[in-house]
Amino acid sequence: MTTLNITPQTGWSPDRKALTVSLTLTAALLAMALASLCFGLTTMPPADIWATLMGDPPDVNSDRILTLRWHRLIVGIGVGICLALSGAILQAILRNPLVEPGVIGLNSGAALAAAFVLVLTTGAISNASLATAAILGATTAVALVTALAWSPGNLQPMRLILAGIAVASLAGALLTAAMLAGSPQRLPRLLVWLSGDLNGVSAKDAHLVWIALAGALPLVAFVARRLDIAMLDPVSGAGLGHRQRIITYALLGLAAALAGIATAVCGIVVFVGLVAPHLARRLTGPMNRRVLPAAALIGALIVSSADLFGRTIDPPTQLPAGLICGLIGAPFFFLLMRRHHG
Amino acid sequence: MTSLRGTPLFLGVALLLALAVLASLSIGIRIINPFAASGTLDAILLHASRIPRTAVAVGVGAGLGLAGAILQTVTKNVLADPGLLGINAGAAFAVVVVLSLVDAPPSLAILGVVATAGALATGALAFALAGGTRTFEAQPLRLILSGGVLAIALGSLTQIVLLLQPGAFEASQVWLAGSFADRSVQMVTVYLVPSVILLLAGFALAPTLSVLLVGEVQSRSLGVDVGKLRIGAFAVAAGLCGMAVSLAGPVAFVGLIAPHFGRALVGQRLLPSFVLAAASGAILVLFADVAARRLVAPAELPVGIVIAMLGVPFYLILLRRRARL
Amino acid sequence: MADPIIRARHISHAFPGGPPLFDDLALDIPRGQATVLIGPNGCGKSTLLSILTGIQSPKSGRVELEGRALSAMPSAEIARTLGILPQSPDAAEGLAVRDLVALGRAPHRRFLSLWSEADEAALRRAIDAVDLTELTDRPLSSLSGGQRQRAFIAMVLTQEPRLLFLDEPTSYLDIAHQLNILHLLTRLKCEDGLTVVAALHDIAQAAQFADHLVVMRAGQIVAQGVPEAVVTEAMLAEVFAVQARVKRDSETGQIVILPIGPDRGRHLRSVSG
Numbered sequence: 001m002t003t004l005n006i007t008p009q010t011g012w013s014p015d016r017k018a019l020t021v022s023l024t025l026t027a028a029l030l031a032m033a034l035a036s037l038c039f040g041l042t043t044m045p046p047a048d049i050w051a052t053l054m055g056d057p058p059d060v061n062s063d064r065i066l067t068l069r070w071h072r073l074i075v076g077i078g079v080g081i082c083l084a085l086s087g088a089i090l091q092a093i094l095r096n097p098l099v100e101p102g103v104i105g106l107n108s109g110a111a112l113a114a115a116f117v118l119v120l121t122t123g124a125i126s127n128a129s130l131a132t133a134a135i136l137g138a139t140t141a142v143a144l145v146t147a148l149a150w151s152p153g154n155l156q157p158m159r160l161i162l163a164g165i166a167v168a169s170l171a172g173a174l175l176t177a178a179m180l181a182g183s184p185q186r187l188p189r190l191l192v193w194l195s196g197d198l199n200g201v202s203a204k205d206a207h208l209v210w211i212a213l214a215g216a217l218p219l220v221a222f223v224a225r226r227l228d229i230a231m232l233d234p235v236s237g238a239g240l241g242h243r244q245r246i247i248t249y250a251l252l253g254l255a256a257a258l259a260g261i262a263t264a265v266c267g268i269v270v271f272v273g274l275v276a277p278h279l280a281r282r283l284t285g286p287m288n289r290r291v292l293p294a295a296a297l298i299g300a301l302i303v304s305s306a307d308l309f310g311r312t313i314d315p316p317t318q319l320p321a322g323l324i325c326g327l328i329g330a331p332f333f334f335l336l337m338r339r340h341h342g
Numbered sequence: 343m344t345s346l347r348g349t350p351l352f353l354g355v356a357l358l359l360a361l362a363v364l365a366s367l368s369i370g371i372r373i374i375n376p377f378a379a380s381g382t383l384d385a386i387l388l389h390a391s392r393i394p395r396t397a398v399a400v401g402v403g404a405g406l407g408l409a410g411a412i413l414q415t416v417t418k419n420v421l422a423d424p425g426l427l428g429i430n431a432g433a434a435f436a437v438v439v440v441l442s443l444v445d446a447p448p449s450l451a452i453l454g455v456v457a458t459a460g461a462l463a464t465g466a467l468a469f470a471l472a473g474g475t476r477t478f479e480a481q482p483l484r485l486i487l488s489g490g491v492l493a494i495a496l497g498s499l500t501q502i503v504l505l506l507q508p509g510a511f512e513a514s515q516v517w518l519a520g521s522f523a524d525r526s527v528q529m530v531t532v533y534l535v536p537s538v539i540l541l542l543a544g545f546a547l548a549p550t551l552s553v554l555l556v557g558e559v560q561s562r563s564l565g566v567d568v569g570k571l572r573i574g575a576f577a578v579a580a581g582l583c584g585m586a587v588s589l590a591g592p593v594a595f596v597g598l599i600a601p602h603f604g605r606a607l608v609g610q611r612l613l614p615s616f617v618l619a620a621a622s623g624a625i626l627v628l629f630a631d632v633a634a635r636r637l638v639a640p641a642e643l644p645v646g647i648v649i650a651m652l653g654v655p656f657y658l659i660l661l662r663r664r665a666r667l
Numbered sequence: 668m669a670d671p672i673i674r675a676r677h678i679s680h681a682f683p684g685g686p687p688l689f690d691d692l693a694l695d696i697p698r699g700q701a702t703v704l705i706g707p708n709g710c711g712k713s714t715l716l717s718i719l720t721g722i723q724s725p726k727s728g729r730v731e732l733e734g735r736a737l738s739a740m741p742s743a744e745i746a747r748t749l750g751i752l753p754q755s756p757d758a759a760e761g762l763a764v765r766d767l768v769a770l771g772r773a774p775h776r777r778f779l780s781l782w783s784e785a786d787e788a789a790l791r792r793a794i795d796a797v798d799l800t801e802l803t804d805r806p807l808s809s810l811s812g813g814q815r816q817r818a819f820i821a822m823v824l825t826q827e828p829r830l831l832f833l834d835e836p837t838s839y840l841d842i843a844h845q846l847n848i849l850h851l852l853t854r855l856k857c858e859d860g861l862t863v864v865a866a867l868h869d870i871a872q873a874a875q876f877a878d879h880l881v882v883m884r885a886g887q888i889v890a891q892g893v894p895e896a897v898v899t900e901a902m903l904a905e906v907f908a909v910q911a912r913v914k915r916d917s918e919t920g921q922i923v924i925l926p927i928g929p930d931r932g933r934h935l936r937s938v939s940g
Contacts, residue, residue, distance in 0.1 A: 014763070095759075098419060098426075098486065148658060162420065162602070166654050169595050173650030176519065180644070195501055228770055231759035238722045239751030239823065239832075241742040241774040271494045278487070286761040319505065323498040330495035334471045334488065 018290035021283045025297035029077070032301060036073045036308045037066065041315050067203075075201040075265055076304040076321065078209035080272055082262035084299025085220055087273030088280070088292055089255040092227040093248050094157040100274035101259035104164040104252070107270070108171035109141020110134040110263045111194055115175050118190045119182025128204070130193070131264035138260035141167050146249065157248070196269035196322015198307045205265045212261040219254055220292060226251070227288040269322040271329050272299045279333060302329050351607060352614075355621050362628035366396040370635045390527065398525040399631045400624045401537045402586040402593060407600030407623020408544040409582035411616050414601050415551050416575045417486050423598035424583040427485075427576075428492035430592035432464020433457035433584075435496045437517055437591075438503050442510035451529060453517060454588040461584040468492050469576075485576065519644035520593040522631050533589060540581045541620065547575055548613040555610060594646055596623045599653045626653050671695035672830060672862050673719055678728035680718060688714060688886040689725070696830075696879075701856055701863040703873040706883035707907055712866040713754065713834050715883070719864070720832050721745050732830075746774035749830035750823035754838065756816075758807060764818045765803045768793055771825030793824035797851060813844030820851070831855070833865040837872065845869075849876050870907070874898045874922040882906055898922055904930045 038044050042065065044052075052062045083101065090099045101107060113133040118125055148163035149156075179187060192199075229242045237244060259273060280295035302325055309328055310319035367376040370392065374384045406424055413422040424430065433456075440456045441447060448456075468489040504511050553566045586593060604619035630648040637643055673696035681687040688711050696702050696719070704712045717723040719730060721737040730737040732748060750771075758767055771793065772786045794800055797817035807815060816836065823831060831852070837845040853876065855861045867873040873880060874894035882890040882897055884906045890897045903911045903924070912925040 014766075096419065098422070098490070158420065163658075165598060166658050169599070169650045170654040172594070173647040173654075176644060176647050191501075191505070195498075195505075225773060225776070228766075229773055231762065232770065233753060233755070233757040235717070235722060235751060235753035235834075236756050236758075236819070236822075238742075239720065239746065239749075239753070240770060240826065241744075241746030243742050270497075271491070274494075275491060281761070285763070285766070286759050287766050314506075317506070319502055323501050323505075326491070326494035326498040327502075330491050333491050 014285050014287070014290065018284040018294065021290075022293050022297060025294060025301060029297055029301050029304070032305050032308065033073055033077070036076075036304055037069050039308060039312050040065070040069060041311075071201055071203055071206045072198050072307060073304060074206050075209055076198050076307045077300040078206070078213055079198075079262040079266055079269060080276075080299035080301065080303030081213060081296040082209065082216075082258040082299075083269060083272040083303070084276035084280075084295040085216070085292060086255040086259040086262075087275075087299075088277035088288070088295045089220070089223070089227065089251050089258075090273070091277050092230045092288065093251045093255075094161055095230065096157065096161060097278065098274075099161065100270075101255065101263075102168060102270065102273070103161060104256065105141035105145045105167035105171060106138045106256055106259050107263065107268050108168045108175065109144075110138040110260065111268055112171045112175050112178065113137025113140075114193055114267070115178040115182070115190055118193065119178050119186050122183075125189075127200070127202070131205075131208070134264040134267075135260050138256065138263060141171060142252070142256040142260075146252065160248075160252070192320055193267035195320035196267045196325070197318070197320035198266050198303075199311070199318045199320070201266060209261060209265055212257070216254065216258055223247075223251060223254070224288040224292055227292075231286065267320075267322060269303065269325055271322075271326040272302050275329055275333050276302065352617075355618060355625075359621055359625050359628075362625045362632075363396055363400065365632050366399060366628045367392050369632050371639050391524075394525045394527050394530045395522050395631070396628065397530045397534075398589050399522045399627045401533065402522070402590045403596055403600075403624035403627030404541060404620040405537065405582040405586045405623075406593060406597040406627075407604075407619040407621070408541060408616055409579040409586070410597030410599075410623075411601035411604055411619035412544055412547065412551070412575050412579040412582075413486070413597075415554070415612065416572050416579075419486065420602070422486050424579065424586075425493060425592070425594060425597070426490045427580055427583060428464045428468045428489040428496065429461045429580060429583045430587050430594075431493035431496035431500070432467075433461040433587040434514075434518055434592050435500045435503075436460025436463075438500045438510055438514045441513045441517075442503050442507040447513045450524060451526065454529065457591070458584055458588040461580075461587050464492060464496065465489075465580045465584065517591045520591040520646045521642070522590055522627075522645060523642060525589070529589065533585060536581075537585050540578060540585060543578045544582060544620075545613065545616055547571075547578060548616045551575060552610075552612040555612070590645075592646075593627070593649065595650050595653055596627060599657050600626065602657060670698060672698040672733060673864075674731045674734075675719060676729050676731075678715075678718060678725045678730070680714065680723075680725040680728075689718075689728075690886070692728070692886070692888060694719070694881065694888060694891075696862065696864055698862055699856070699860050700878035701852065701865070701876055702879040702881060703877035704864070704866040704881045704883060705868075705870055705873045710883040711886045712883060716751075716832055716834050716864070716866055720749055720751050722751070743774045746826060746828075748828055749832060750826045750828035752819055752823050752831070752833040752836055754834040756819040760808060762807050763804055764794070764799055764807060764810070764821075765790070767807060767818055768821045768825050771822040774826060789825050789827055793821040796824055796855065797821040813840050813847065816840060816844070816848060817851075820848070824855070828861070830862045830864065833863070835866050835868055838868060845872065852876070870898065870903070871922060871924045874924075894922060898924070 034046065037049055038046065044062065044065065048058045048062060049066060051058055052066050057063050087100050090101065090104065091097055113136055114130055117130060117133040145160060145163045145167050148166065149159040151159060179190065226242065226247055229237045229240055230247075232240070234244055262269065276295045276299040277291065279298050280291045284290035284294050303321060306324035306328055307321040310321050310324040313319065364376065367388065368374050372384070372387065374388055374392065376388060376392070409424045413424065413427070414420055436456050436459055437453055440453070468485060471492065472485040472488040504514070550566060550571055554568065554571065583597070600623035601615075601619045603622040604615035604617075607618050608614040626649060627645070630652050631645050633652065634643040634645045634648045637648070675692070675694045678689050678692040679687065680689045694715070704715065706712055714723065718725050721730065721740070721742075724738060732740065732745070737745065768790055769786070772789060776786065794803055797820050799814065799817055799821060802810065802814060807818060810818060820836070833852070836848055840848065849872065852863050852865070856863050865876075867876070877894050880891060880894045880897045881888055882902060889906055890902055898913055900911060900913050903909050903913070908930045910927040910930050912927065914923045914925065915921065916923050
């Protein structure tokens with residue numbers, strides 16, 4: 001079957017616009033990636049990076065530094081993609097633009113589990129066990145939300161949201177309690193984790209994120225059309241053969257897995273899941289085959305630039321990327337909101 | 343769940359509120375009989391501590407409950423809560439910045455002023471960034487969204503200040519957790535009149551706001567200026583939140599959860615639902631505060647934790663019982 | 668009835684926790700004709716439509732689509748056979764007419780398949796049929812009520828269904844748009860052989876549009892047949908509790924209903940929406 005140019009020739013078609021947006025974002029991301037490899041505590045010009053890659057490092061530490069920065073970069077990009085896609089999926093299936101992964105209890109579940117591991121135990125805590133705890137916590141929270149929202153009749157997205165609020169509130173309260181009860185010496189590490197930090201991520205983290213993404217991305221491509229149908233009222237959707245209950249729960253699982261992986265690797269990163277889909281929609285319109293790629297790229301751009309910013313603004317202090325996300329993302333958000341006014 | 347109706351419901355809620363006030367006056371590290379507190383120590387304790395504390399808790403609980411109800415109605419979004427206006431985050435940021443700059447922690451009254459300034463500035467900023475009056479009249483969700491983004495950004499800034507200035511961490515922690523302890527009589531007298539005016543204004547909005555529920559076009563045809571109404575409603579809600587945050591610090595959950603109680607009990611009839619949101623907010627905060635004082639006495643739990651622990655189970659019961667939301 | 672396209676038998680249904688709505692209801696939908704359901708508010712028209720389309724499963728009973736049990740058919744296959752326009756169709760902000768109408772192809776498209784010529788042709792045909800060609804790239808929010816309704820009909824037509832279900836497609840529209848929609852449906856029925864099933868509010872309009880009229884009250888089918896036989900003064904008094912004259916226009920031969928007032932002897936029994 002031949003494909004057609006699916007939009008009429010008149011004017012600036014949405015698909016061409018979306019393509020341009022994606023290409024621009026990709027270029028920006030590549031530039032950001034190069035900058036991330038170059039800058040840090042020591043500056044490494046592109047020539048040095050090239051030399052190091054070619055096996056001729058200009059400095060004994062070059063190889064090590066480059067590896068560290070590389071892992072940090074690809075984890076940051078992966079985390080941004082995960083969170084943005086998760087947010088986009090959740091906003092679509094729950095039909096609410098204020099939804100983000102935190103709303104369905106995911107963040108607070110992960111945070112609570114991490115807090116228990118970090119604050120209430122005494123032994124040394126590896127990143128891997130912290131990640132495992134976070135995934136367990138997130139899964140438990142989402143399972144709890146689903147169970148609380150379950151009703152025998154039609155699926156009501158609103159029930160999921162309301163149950164999510166409840167679980168998030170409760171977990172948040174327990175988290176505060178755990179922080180008060182736990183040993184003060186371990187509090188700083190928890191606080192950094194809660195702020196979403198890419199400092200010290202390893203090859204293992206990079207593998208985890210990208211293996212998960214390799215599995216998830218085809219699924220996301222598959223569901224893009226389903227998400228479009230979720231923009232319709234439920235009866236129209238059902239008329240198109242959309243099985244809302246199955247699809248909602250399946251996609252809820254996918255969104256939870258994506259956000260859960262991101263959280264496991266670098267702690268709680270707020271902002272991206274809420275804002276990246278919004279920015280993408282403002283740039284490309286509402287159709288998900290255009291929104292999802294743009295959102296993923298925006299998420300990657302936000303997290304990786306936040307990390308670069310956080311580690312270069314006041315060296316040797318490393319400000320957690322999760323904290324910077326909101327700071328550098330907010331101005332962009334407002335700028336776009338102004339430009340696409342009405 | 344069939345809506346409960348009429349006088350019995352309101353009598354019951356009033357009774358519960360009275361009970362909560364009574365509990366808050368009498369229960370603490372010391373148990374006082376508020377009607378026979380003639381003994382010198384009890385009388386002093388009652389007047390200097392319990393009464394202002396109870397008054398603040400009622401004001402904050404009712405204010406946040408009502409503000410949440412207004413916001414959720416105007417935006418037609420059950421996720422809209424006072425925290426999303428950015429006001430709490432702005433107040434917290436101002437307080438943390440001040441605490442990180444000074445050596446000795448200032449008094450609660452001064453922190454209240456700082457918090458108010460931060461709250462008002464953030465509210466205004468969110469409003470301006472959302473596109474000012476014209477956009478806002480058309481898209482109320484936009485204000486919530488920009489308030490939410492601003493809240494995240496300010497929250498991050500606050501964390502960064504705390505990371506860079508560990509000294510401010512401990513001093514601000516008490517304030518950031520939200521508390522009703524050590525509120526003075528002066529604070530109550532200063533805030534009394536504006537709080538009552540704001541609460542009454544919120545209730546007075548209800549009949550007009552219920553016109554919005556039937557849809558924007560219909561509202562216009564009924565002669566309601568939808569845009570002005572939304573702005574007025576937001577201003578009242580922001581005032582209530584600002585009042586609450588400067589009295590007690592950022593208290594989460596109440597503004598989100600209390601409106602659900604109101605809706606669950608009386609459905610979409612706005613005036614009773616607003617009254618119930620305010621009342622249940624006050625009741626929740628009062629009982630939570632009593633529990634916070636008693637549970638680990640002589641220490642105190644942060645009231646926010648107790649509010650969530652008490653509020654969430656009730657909220658879940660409502661959620662399960664309601665067929666349609 | 669010879670070879671109905673839909674055959675429903677022994678349908679019993681109740682809302683969760685509510686009283687029974689349907690008890691052993693049976694209905695045939697004739698192929699290639701316009702079937703219209705009328706009845707007072709709350710009589711079960713919308714629920715019956717959603718059961719006939721498989722959106723809701725009845726508590727018991729069987730619905731057959733061209734001889735096959737609806738409950739055993741995959742949802743995508745049902746969607747390729749029948750299209751549904753709900754009472755108040757709704758889509759997210761910012762969707763363009765084209766985006767919306769393209770969604771109608773979903774049941775025809777395979778995993779990761781690209782937009783094909785067949786898809787594009789179906790989309791063009793549907794948009795032309797509802798006369799929105801000029802507005803293809805306009806956002807839905809900029810359209811009038813009638814244009815919006817036509818855009819949703821186009822989406823359903825893009826499914827290329829053999830059966831079209833519409834729940835009060837003319838509500839909220841002015842008279843010109845109402846007629847416009849009904850003419851469009853009649854044309855689709857006559858030219859493409861589409862079977863149309865609609866719930867309508869306006870009895871005279873229903874009588875004019877329907878080949879087969881089904882009258883419902885309180886979950887029961889109380890009369891069905893050609894409009895001329897069904898729409899009588901006795902039926903209007905019995906079912907709708909109105910006193911009215913039923914006449915025929917001398918020029919067009921169409922049924923004219925002249926309401927006089929509420930039927931004194933009867934009280935409105937079911938007005939809950």
